[in-house]
Amino acid sequence: MKQDLKKLYAAQAAVIKAMAHPTRLLILNALKKKETCVCELRDQVGDDISTVSKHLLVLKNAGLVAARREGNWLHYRLTCPCVLDFTDCIKGVAK
Amino acid sequence: MKQDLKKLYAAQAAVIKAMAHPTRLLILNALKKKETCVCELRDQVGDDISTVSKHLLVLKNAGLVAARREGNWLHYRLTCPCVLDFTDCIKGVAK
DNA sequence: CTTCTATTTGGCTATTTGGCAAAATAGAAG
DNA sequence: CTTCTATTTTGCCAAATAGCCAAATAGAAG
Incomplete structure (x- = not known):
């Protein structure tokens, strides 16, 4: 693979990889609706807050x-x- | 996380995860242009054929x-x- | 200062992944 | 049948990942 192509696809793959997890997809979809703080995301996800x-x-x-801080809370948003x-x-592929 | 949501996102994540690799992105982009056999993909990728x-x-x-077989060759295509x-x-996120 | 609350970080373990090389397989062709 | 070619499978190992718990941190507030 040519070096420049390799770098291009590596950069794209890094972003896609970050999306490639059920919990992270849930988080992204929650943030699509509105800015949300960590503790609220934890409630939706159901895993340990860490x-x-x-x-x-x-x-x-x-x-x-x-993220944006507001008092004790950190509000995350989709960039x-x-x-x-x-x-x-x-979804069409996954069915 | 509710069970049905969990399954939905797990199915999506499985597909996205398959895309989340530089070599696989290269392959998908090659197949977007045309149906391609494994040996030609190996040449483009540069890794071991296995x-x-x-x-x-x-x-x-x-x-x-x-995949579609034609003689000794297997031609892969994008579904x-x-x-x-x-x-x-x-790309916008990755920059 | 101390305390409280929200969040992050570190440590640990179990599981998954990506790569190569060698062996196995599938189908074409002699 | 045997041989040849394209491709897949297996075995192995190093590195990355996800999850929980405990400890650390940042900022608000007394």
């Missing part, structure tokens, strides 16, 4: 979400809502 | 590609070209 926090770190490192546009296509 | 074959298995199990429609959006 687990949810780590998933959010993965999404943040990929550039998919960003690029378009990343969920292909969900219908994926 | 490695390429495994990647194709991953993509096949996810429902993203299908749902729409899965590459969001590449532009992903």
